[in-house]
Amino acid sequence: MKITKIETIPIRLPTRRVHQWASLTTPIGVYVIIRLHTDEAVVGLGEAPVLKDWGGDHGKYYGETPQTTAHIINDILAPALTGQDPRRIEAVHALMDKSVKGYPYCKAAIDAALYDVVGKAMNVPVYQLLGGCFRDRVPIAHSLGLMEIENAVEEALKAKGEGVKTIKLKGGVDPKRDVKLIRQMRKALGPDTKICVDANQGYPTAKLAVQVTKAMEEYDLLYMEQPVEGIDQMAEVAKRVDTPIMADESAWTAHDVLEIAQKKAADVISIYTTKPGGIFKAKKVAAVAEAAGLQCNVNGSVETGVGNAANLHLAASTGVVTLGCVVPVSTPKGKGKKGIAGIYYQDDIITEAFDFAEGDILISSKPGLGIELDEDKLKHYRLDS
Structure with a gap:
């Protein structure tokens, strides 16, 4: 061939x-x-x-x-x-x-x-080429972009009502707003929904990131994602807070994860199929993270159904991926589930919607990625x- x-x-x-x-x-x-x-x-x-x-x-x-x-x-x-x-x-x-x-x-x-x-x-499905199907369903984390607090709470409640068990909040622009957001989110969602915050390197100093993270800890924060830029700064934050720190922008390759582990800069790694250059190299990232005792999820750039299918096969075949994944529930217009959980687009370019149940995407066993354009x-x- x-x-x-x-x-x-x-x-x-x-x-x-x-x-x-x-x-x-x-x-x-x-x-x-x-x-x-x-x-x-x-x-x-x-x-x-x-x-x-x-x-x-x-x-x-x-x-x-x-x-x-x-x-x-x-x-x-x-x-x-x-x-x-x-x-x-x-x-x-x-x-x-x-x-x-x-x-x-x-x-x-x-x-x-x-x-x-x-x-x-x-x-055979792609996951069979990656070690087989470790899990046949992948729990999603519903991501809320930067928006008014009232709108964020409303959308989070809808997602929870549709079965989502993890809510991811975007922050990093206004520290006071971020603390207020998680306070109101925890009050609205109750104790059972997991809440994490992604600052996307938004806090300018480790000192500020520590202050913000500590202010959030009483609201049972699952993890703080990429609060600052740079592995050394991340390590400063990680050693001064109780909340687990997730590395995203700092963790592209297996070499990055090795440095993160050596410097104790994070407890969790956000794995992408894209950041290291594909599924083949993402499996290497996962292997280093697992060897270092770090937890993982699979994240991405809010892909269409094509990229999301690749993300799902990575998550399905990788045992160390234990946290809710920000993988959209790709849904062409007029097909699939109703609602907003895991849905970021009005339409998609694949022929069939992903199967979604109880907050999880069910993994397709069709050959290849399991999707058609x-x-x-x-x-x-x-x-x-």
């Missing part, structure tokens, strides 16, 4: 509401879908959920856009990979890294498509047609 062509398809999905976090100026949902073609007529799907504002500590990793993604894949990666065997996933990764440094979201899109091709060719929707939301 040989790779014959890779297509890049920029799209824009309409959001259900504005989803904002500290430092984000780009709307979510303006992403790139790829189709990887082979000489045996097996086609793999992948997604690059790129954001120009999204990156790692101190410029270590940097934002990507639909335009840079199209250039890197069309002009560099696709020519390099044409003629390669998609089943040799590690070798393809080595060739991608040799062809261009960085651009992990581009490489992650291709990686997902490789796994999709291999799964389809072998007639709705060609009419793809044409409708395509940006370059």
Whole structure:
């Protein structure tokens, strides 16, 4: 089997509401879908959920856009990979890294498509290629962007009513507002719902992050995610608070997680399929985290159903992923469940909605990623047609 062509398809999905976090100026949902073609007529799907504002500590990793993604894949990666065997996933990764440094979201899109091709060719779901199905359902965490407190509480109550057991609050812009938000959220949700806060590096100093986190601790905070920028600053916070600290922007690669563990900068790692450059490397991130005794969840950039399917196969096959995952419940308009739990878009480009029950996404056992593109929707939301 040989790779014959890779297509890049920029799209824009309409959001259900504005989803904002500290430092984000780009709307979510303006992403790139790829189709990887082979000489045996097996086609793999992948997604690059790129954001120009999204990156790692101190410029270590940097934002990507639909335009840079199209250039890197069309002009560099696709020519390099044409003629390669998609089943040799590690070798393809080595060739991608040799062809261009960085651009992990581009490489992650291709990686997902490789796994999709291999799964389809072998007639098995992707999780079988990753060690098998450790769990057949993945609990979601419903993420609330920066919004008025009253609106956040209202949406959290709706999500709880639909079965969600973990609520993630965005903060990091106004410390007083953040403390007030979790106080009112805990009062409204009661003691049984888990609540976590994601500051997206928003607090300028470790001292302030410690003050804010300590002020939240009486409201039973599950974890504080990325309160500050930089692993050393994170370590300062972690040693001075009782609440577990999650690393996200600080934790892209297995090497990052090793440094985090050595410096005791976090208790939890947010694993993406995209940050390290694909599922193949995300499994390495998980292995280092597990060896270091760190908990994990699977997170992402609020992908469409294509990227979310990749996230689900990672979560389903990885034992150390024990916390609620911010994986959207991808739901094409007019299909699937009613309500708002885990739903951030008005529509999707896949043909069928994810199965959702009691706050969990049920894992598909269909071959490959288990999803198909709705060609009419793809044409409708395509940006370059």
